[in-house]
Amino acid sequence: MNTNKKALFAQTMDQHKGIVYKIVNSYCQNQDDRQDLAQEILTTMWLAYDNYNKDYKFSTWMYRIALNVAISYYRKDSKREDKANANEQCIVHIADFSAQDDKSEDVKQLYEFIGKLDKLNKAIMLLYLEDEPHQSIAKSLGISKTNVATRIGRIKETLKNQFEKQGA
Amino acid sequence: MNLDNFKNTWQQQNSLNESAITINQSLLSETKVNTQMKELNNMKWARIIESVVFFFIIVLLGQYIAKNVSVSAPVISALILAVFAIIGLAGNIGQIVHISNIDYAKPISQLQKDIYRLCSHKLQLTKLLLMSAPFYMAYVFIGFDVLFEIDLFAHLEQHIVWFYSVSSLLLLIVTTYVLAKLNYTNIKAPWVKRTVAFIVGERLVTMAQFINNIDSTGS
Numbered sequence: 001m002n003t004n005k006k007a008l009f010a011q012t013m014d015q016h017k018g019i020v021y022k023i024v025n026s027y028c029q030n031q032d033d034r035q036d037l038a039q040e041i042l043t044t045m046w047l048a049y050d051n052y053n054k055d056y057k058f059s060t061w062m063y064r065i066a067l068n069v070a071i072s073y074y075r076k077d078s079k080r081e082d083k084a085n086a087n088e089q090c091i092v093h094i095a096d097f098s099a100q101d102d103k104s105e106d107v108k109q110l111y112e113f114i115g116k117l118d119k120l121n122k123a124i125m126l127l128y129l130e131d132e133p134h135q136s137i138a139k140s141l142g143i144s145k146t147n148v149a150t151r152i153g154r155i156k157e158t159l160k161n162q163f164e165k166q167g168a
Numbered sequence: 169m170n171l172d173n174f175k176n177t178w179q180q181q182n183s184l185n186e187s188a189i190t191i192n193q194s195l196l197s198e199t200k201v202n203t204q205m206k207e208l209n210n211m212k213w214a215r216i217i218e219s220v221v222f223f224f225i226i227v228l229l230g231q232y233i234a235k236n237v238s239v240s241a242p243v244i245s246a247l248i249l250a251v252f253a254i255i256g257l258a259g260n261i262g263q264i265v266h267i268s269n270i271d272y273a274k275p276i277s278q279l280q281k282d283i284y285r286l287c288s289h290k291l292q293l294t295k296l297l298l299m300s301a302p303f304y305m306a307y308v309f310i311g312f313d314v315l316f317e318i319d320l321f322a323h324l325e326q327h328i329v330w331f332y333s334v335s336s337l338l339l340l341i342v343t344t345y346v347l348a349k350l351n352y353t354n355i356k357a358p359w360v361k362r363t364v365a366f367i368v369g370e371r372l373v374t375m376a377q378f379i380n381n382i383d384s385t386g387s
Contacts, residue, residue, distance in 0.1 A: 047200075064275070071280060071378065091191065092191050092196075141275060142277030
């Protein structure tokens with residue numbers, strides 16, 4: 001990959017790295033896993049960047065790759081001591097979500113809610129919160145627009161019920 | 169508050185999210201391979217080695233058939249086993265092609281199905297082995313011919329032939345049922361889940377559940 005491309009990737013990544021943060025915090029429960037998954041997402045994107053088609057929005061391409069990596073992410077022993085990571089040089093550093101005080105209560109609740117969803121609904125929810133149209137969500141997931149609408153409707157209902165329960 | 173109200177709050181967090189993540193760009197740009205790529209590469213080499221083994225089995229069985237051309241039980245057995253070996257080889261070649269086509273930019277349902285197909289290789293091999301179970305006498309006939317140069321079938325009494333035929337038929341019915349059920353679409357059935365987890369591991373069960381979920385029409 002030439003220097004121009006490297007620089008372009010670095011610049012674009014810098015603008016969209018928040019996506020990685022949202023995905024790892026939605027898909028992983030502990031900090032080690034978040035760190036590990038973030039590294040896997042970034043390296044996968046870097047290795048796939050040569051095939052990036054500029055006809056598509058970078059954020060859409062990035063979401064697709066990041067979600068695919070997150071969904072297929074599997075750690076045999078999530079409790080293992082992170083010996084491998086300790087020896088590897090750290091490509092990415094993610095701030096510990098639980099230690100961040102600048103997150104609003106709404107956002108914390110939202111992450112908690114997303115954390116309880118299954119892998120597919122997590123992906124739908126993340127894309128929905130990014131204001132992606134149903135058609136685009138359907139295309140990224142490879143499912144029908146109707147299916148997306150149905151699932152979003154159900155997620156909304158679950159969220160409403162959860163808030164009602166909390167309020168009661 | 170409903171989900172739509174949350175959208176604004178979520179998007180307002182973008183700048184905070186960006187500051188919560190730091191990337192070492194120079195290290196990243198030196199990356200040539202990552203865990204998933206390594207895993208895919210290992211899979212590819214494993215499939216290549218298996219293909220070589222299947223190829224040798226086919227060659228050996230082919231030589232055996234060529235040497236003993238006749239309508240005898242050992243030759244027919246060799247033919248049956250050669251068919252299974254060819255299926256195995258074709259499956260392995262298919263896997264190598266699939267590995268080369270893995271693209272993380274594909275729609276999620278498509279990529280997850282591709283990865284499931286790769287990860288279920290051990291399950292497919294077990295299925296192939298199970299498929300050959302009703303033809304277990306083929307191994308015995310060839311074994312006797314190669315080791316002792318005896319055509320066992322010619323020495324079998326009629327009632328023994330019937331016993332083996334009926335047991336093979338029963339095995340065929342059982343294995344056909346089991347093989348048809350050992351599919352991701354049936355992962356909800358506890359015995360299918362346990363069998364898949366036992367043969368391949370929990371990862372495949374999780375992937376099967378995901379694909380099942382994505383395939384469901386939301387009804």
